[in-house]
Amino acid sequence: MAAFFLMDRICIFKHLKLFPMLYYLLLSMGINTLFFLIAYYKQTDKLTDITYALTFMLLAVIAFTSNEVVFEKIIALLMVLMWAVRLGGFLFIRINTMQKDVRFDEMRSNFWSFSKFWMLQGLSVFLISIPILYYLDTPEVEISILSVIGFIVWLNGLLIETIADFQKYTFKSSAANHQQWISTGLYKYIRHPNYLGELLVWYGIYLFTYSSLSFQNQLISLISPVFITLLLLFISGIPLLDKAAKIKWGTNKAYLNYRNNTGALVPKYTLPLIFAILIAQLAGIIGGFFTASSIDSWYLYIQKPSWNPPDWIFGPVWITLYTFMGIASFLVWTEKKNKKVSSILKFYGLHLIINSLWSIVFFYFHQIEGAFYVIIVLWAMILYITVAFYNIHKKTLWFMIPYLLWVSFAAVLNYTILVLNSSL
Secondary structure, eight states: OHHHHHHHHHHHHHHTTOOHHHHHHHHHHHHHHHHHHHHHHHTOSTTHHHHHHHHHHHHHHHHHTTSOOOHHHHHHHHHHHHHHHHHHHHHHHHHHHHSSOGGGTTTTTOHHHHHHHHHHHHHHHHHHHHHHHHHHHOSSOOOOHHHHHHHHHHHHHHHHHHHHHHHHHHHHHSGGGTTOOOOSGGGGTBSOHHHHHHHHHHHHHHHHHHTTSOHHHHHHHTHHHHHHHHIIIIISSHHHHHHHHHHHHTTOHHHHHHHHTSBSSSOTTHHHHHHHHHHHHHHHHHHHHHHTTTTTTHHHHSOOOTTOOOGGGHHHHHHHHHHHHHHHHHHHHTTTTSTTHHHHHHHHHHHHHHHHHHHIIIIISOOHHHHHHHHHHHHHHHHHHHHHHHHHOGGGHHHHHHHHHHHHHHHHHHHHHHHHTTTO
């Protein structure tokens, strides 16, 4: 009866046609207040996580039924429901196995401390739900390319979170792993893959809804990904788990070694890897800038062999090759203790300049012969780098060989064009 009374009181705000978001905020806070009172009275942790998932589901369903049902909104609703059912179901099974959540040991018996957590949970659900609530409340919505990207991000997040939770649950269920930390599966690479999945889910939902929202609502909806990022990274997610882990295993050398060699949310060295790829791509961007000046003019009219690839293929191939060489340079960088790393990476940087120089000479200055000499030098540099990289890190060979083969082909093509246009 209390639940129906509370719902009835909250629904008055919607009938008064107040700002819809205020209604959803009050609804979220009301649900969590109700279940907090029950949880405090029973001194139980079994309602906490299931209420979290249930509130998401209830807000989404109410928003979904407030407007005309269309296919796009069905997808959006299912994205939330699938995530919530999976999370709520998993957490409910886990808490029934564990019987209690150690995070609440210091606050469960204190009314005000316990209530603060529940109020934060109610507020969190509302703030995280803002993009989907705006989307479901919008009369006309669409699925754009950005929506498809968002769906893919969401799906990857859901898979990562599901796999991580299953791996950890299986690990904890084994008596042999009692009082041990998990360092297998996804946890071999990052300490909190489930949180990475959680972030991807809500960033994906934000991207999915973005194209259908007004500019104002797009900005307001940014609260969702920003808030959950701050929540997991600095408030109730990683900090609490890391604190508990340090208390348990802070003096264990094996754990400290694991901690030092894994990232909290993304694999260690992710940023250097991205930087290495971007540096390589920069060479392509510079070359592409000068290529654009002639690709639709001078280049159209020079003689080319019949086996010359179509123009559209060069872009994807070079983007892939620059990514590969960036990964290769990163792998070499990880072997920083090797004294040869510094010198070969400097030589690699010089080779990127020569790589861009070929486009400048060929397309900007229209010097076919000069470009041929440049590509011969480039080919020799790539061969040297490939061998040097291999001697430092064996796996780089798989990333450098395609690059060497393509430049070999490009050198032959350059020479053939030179011969065909020798009269110019």
